[in-house]
Amino acid sequence: MNTPVRCPVCGVLNNVDPGRSGARCGACRAPLPAGGVPVTVTDASYQSLVLASPVPVLLDLWAPWCGPCRTVAPILEQLARKYNGKITVAKLNVDENPETAQRLEARSIPLMVYFENGVPSRRLVGAMGLSEIERSLGLSI
């Protein structure tokens, strides 16, 4: 089943297969945030995917060598599915993207930064469970 995903660059709605990554906007060819799965963000796409996102973004800063980051990964996948279309769940590898990691002062990971209208509003440090993250971000429904 396809999910409507709004292009972070031009605002056009695209129908995207949630299981497929690497989809691009039909209008402007910008990479689309996939529906229902965490999006990979890099230094190059941070501006368009996070700062210019029309919906809130939960950005997870992680690294492959970080044990607690691996604990958080499946929880982020759950959040991405649960809040598909309402929140973009995104991941940034701090080793490959030092510029953004430094900008967000990621001294300790996992670090989750919640962006509303392109502004970081909450920072969650360390591994957390699903309900703890929801509570911290005021998402509880």
Ligand SMILES: [Zn+2]
């Ligand atoms: Zn577009």
